[in-house]
Amino acid sequence: MAITIKDVAKEANVSPSTVSRVIADNPRISEETKIRVREAMEKLGYHPNFTARSLAVKSTATIGIVMPFSASHVLQDPFFPEVIRGISVQAREHKYGMYLSTAGTEEEIFEEVVGMVQGRRVDGLILLYSRTDDRVIKYLQKIDFPFAVIGRPVLGAERVIHVDNDNIYITKVVTEYLIGLGHTNIAFIGFDGDFVFMLDRLEGYKQALSESGIPFNEDYIVHKSTLSKGKEAIKSFLRSVESPTALVCTDDFIAIELMSHFEEMNIRVPEDVSIASFNNVLLAQYSKPALTSVDIDIFQLGMQGASCLLEKIKDPNVLPKRITIPAKLIERKSCAQIK
Structure with a gap:
């Protein structure tokens, strides 16, 4: 039997309308109440139907960007600013903002993603990595929340929007x-x-x-x-x-x-x-x-990932796309014929 908002409300000792407001991250609800309701949701295994809710709740017009490590660490690597630059071009064109994850460990990243989704802070997510065993992808598939991956998912790639090189x-x-x-x-x-x-x-x-x-x-x-x-x-x-x-x-x-x-x-x-x-x-x-x-054309990886995600957000029935960005070896002076 499916868990409902009423079940969560009873577990958290609040009204169903309060549960709905917590899911929408209503600023009028206290942090203490939000924590209690979210703990009840997790305990009961309740996952809101965000596709249905999007018809009733105004879009956030925001893309969540999930990084493999803390922002302070990954942004030292030129790959990540460049891929985010590609995402931002598409986001700006469609009048979307961006929300960057700040968590460090895998557990913290998972918890932050759950918070972004359940708090209705974003309309979709772009994962800037693909791990060999990723709780985040499994979670997002389970609740049918729009997401795209920069990289090749290890399992079920045909069911996941992803952009990668060969x-x-x-x-x-x-x-x-x-x-x-x-x-x-x-x-x-x-x-x-x-x-x-x-x-x-x-x-x-x-x-x-x-x-x-x-x-x-x-x-x-x-x-x-x-x-x-x-x-x-x-x-x-x-x-x-x-x-x-x-x-x-x-x-x-x-x-x-x-x-x-x-x-x-x-x-x-x-x-x-x-x-x-x-x-x-x-x-x-x-x-x-x-x-x-x-x-590896980092900019295109980001731009195409964002384009595919925005298409999915606007049309939940669109089939997952796999896009391969061409990569090219640039010969310079660090390699030589062996003597």
Whole structure:
């Protein structure tokens, strides 16, 4: 039997109209009452029918943007301001505002999303990531709330609006480029198995090695957590394996940080080690040497994600779209033919 507003009202010891006002985030309702009602909703497993409510409740004209980490952390990475810039172009065109998440941990992110949805602060959500096991996507699917993902959902992608690059293909291209320069000892730097795009990039790297007859070496996979330990961890890695002559880095920041460490260690780029990476941020062009990087068209990822979400908000019956944004390897000075 379905849980109703009356059941929630009885559990929270308030009137059904108060429950309705809490769902609408009415400012006249006290925070104490809102907390009590939301706790009752969670306890009973009550999920409002937001599609039906949208006919009776005025649109917020706001898109929620959900980031994988706290805003103070992710906005240091040029990827996120650029993808948000793409979203903002579509939002402005349709006279929508934006609401950015500020939570840090996965649990806090989930709670903030629930608060945004149940508090009726946004008409739809854009997730700027896709995790391998994501409570947020499962929750949004369960309550049938409009959302889009920048990235490939790990399960049921055909039922989810998402915008992504072909990460398997483009990483295969990058790795084959290095193999074409004569490199066989190629490391994959900055892996984080929590995110789907990382798994896809690792798969593309493996495919390129396999098709070239180069054995895959698990020791050449360096996790992001290892890099966070700094220069000593990098030295330890280089001592523990046969020195790689080329690196595929998962983003430009990692590549530029490594280049800085290598300079201190008297390791020359590209004479001693070639480096290729992803995102093609502005810094990549001005690093020394200029960084070979994959342009994933971050701006278009954001703009197309917002466009698809706004279409879904305006027409709940529209079928989910999958859009693949082309990516291109930009050759610069950080890679060289092996001697």
